[in-house]
Amino acid sequence: MVLLLRLFIEFFKIGIVTFGGGQAMLPLLQHSFVTELHWITQERFLYFVSVAEVTPGPVALNMSTFIGYELSGVIGSAFATLGVVMPSFLVILAVAHFEKKFKENVIYKRFMLGVKPVIIALLINAIYLIVNRGFVGFIPYIMAIVSLAVFILYKKSPVLILLIAGVIGVFVLR
Amino acid sequence: MKKNLRLLYDFFIIGLFTIGGGYAMIPLMRQTFVNTRKYLTEDEFLEMLAISQITPGPIAINMATFIGYREGGLLGSSLATLGVVLPSFIIILLISMFFTNLTQIPQVQKFFIGILTGVVGEITYITFDIFKKANKDIFYIALLLLSLVELFILKINPIYVILIGGALGIIFGKFFEDNNGASS
Numbered sequence: 001m002v003l004l005l006r007l008f009i010e011f012f013k014i015g016i017v018t019f020g021g022g023q024a025m026l027p028l029l030q031h032s033f034v035t036e037l038h039w040i041t042q043e044r045f046l047y048f049v050s051v052a053e054v055t056p057g058p059v060a061l062n063m064s065t066f067i068g069y070e071l072s073g074v075i076g077s078a079f080a081t082l083g084v085v086m087p088s089f090l091v092i093l094a095v096a097h098f099e100k101k102f103k104e105n106v107i108y109k110r111f112m113l114g115v116k117p118v119i120i121a122l123l124i125n126a127i128y129l130i131v132n133r134g135f136v137g138f139i140p141y142i143m144a145i146v147s148l149a150v151f152i153l154y155k156k157s158p159v160l161i162l163l164i165a166g167v168i169g170v171f172v173l174r
Numbered sequence: 175m176k177k178n179l180r181l182l183y184d185f186f187i188i189g190l191f192t193i194g195g196g197y198a199m200i201p202l203m204r205q206t207f208v209n210t211r212k213y214l215t216e217d218e219f220l221e222m223l224a225i226s227q228i229t230p231g232p233i234a235i236n237m238a239t240f241i242g243y244r245e246g247g248l249l250g251s252s253l254a255t256l257g258v259v260l261p262s263f264i265i266i267l268l269i270s271m272f273f274t275n276l277t278q279i280p281q282v283q284k285f286f287i288g289i290l291t292g293v294v295g296e297i298t299y300i301t302f303d304i305f306k307k308a309n310k311d312i313f314y315i316a317l318l319l320l321s322l323v324e325l326f327i328l329k330i331n332p333i334y335v336i337l338i339g340g341a342l343g344i345i346f347g348k349f350f351e352d353n354n355g356a357s358s
Contacts (some may be wrong), residue, residue: 114343169288
């Protein structure tokens with residue numbers, strides 16, 4: 001039980017300091033669980049990261065499930081995941097609750113006016129990061145361009161397009 | 175209740191197809207909640223995205239809680255968050271229990287990279303689409319260019335890039351907000 005609580009608390013802390021994508025939390029996790037607590041070996045940690053980055057879902061969640069299971073089975077992963085989710089959940093509940101009140105606020109509106117172009121830049125950055133880390137050789141680029149064309153022409157069912165891209169990948173990627 | 179279960183289902187699908195970081199889910203979320211379900215306008219979606227980036231926690235969880243709360247209160251936000259968490263949870267548990275080497279199998283790797291190429295096409299598409307629909311005055315273009323410099327050349331953390339954009343919006347916004355009547 002102590003271990004479960006500790007898992008919850010460690011991941012709660014990670015959840016508080018993680019912003020955005022989740023990659024930023026990896027060094028913090030490593031520090032907590034490998035360097036400080038010695039609960040996970042460095043090799044195990046790196047294996048988890050390599051899997052967490054290619055499996056579906058946010059990296060933070062995949063890591064919490066992995067480490068929780070490693071230390072305390074299914075119940076451990078549940079506690080770890082709950083821990084990493086809780087800060088987000090609580091903060092956003094508060095924000096969503098008061099949203100109506102500040103939505104009409106002029107400062108809020110101007111803030112959002114300045115934020116919108118930033119989102120375009122962040123999306124371009126996201127494309128760059130994925131291409132930089134995951135694309136080897138020229139075939140992935142061709143596939144990405146083809147899928148862009150498909151999305152422009154047929155935007156109804158993104159999930160289907162992604163699945164087809166995955167299946168084509170099995171056959172044409174090296 | 176039907177709406178809450180739909181939130182659970184929608185976010186489960188979104189969680190399942192988020193490969194390649196939190197931003198990978200943005201196109202699917204936009205398609206689902208702005209275009210198909212019409213829960214949000216484009217502007218509301220973009221504002222939510224910005225808030226999700228500057229508050230603690232993975233974007234996926236923040237967006238799920240946010241949209242869930244708006245559509246179904248506390249229960250809605252709980253179910254939406256559960257939905258987006260479950261695919262990760264189940265898949266990683268299965269890998270831990272039975273398929274320790276799953277991601278080492280070449281076919282599996284290729285399948286995931288294939289999906290990743292689709293994700294890149296998808297994000298590229300919505301980037302153009304959001305840009306196309308935006309009110310592109312000189313303020314918008316200048317801030318976009320500034321943000322690109324901050325991200326690619328100065329390597330500033332995205333949270334600060336958003337906060338800088340917001341701060342400049344507060345300072346200079348009054349000169350431009352008249353042109354953006356459509357955005358409110």
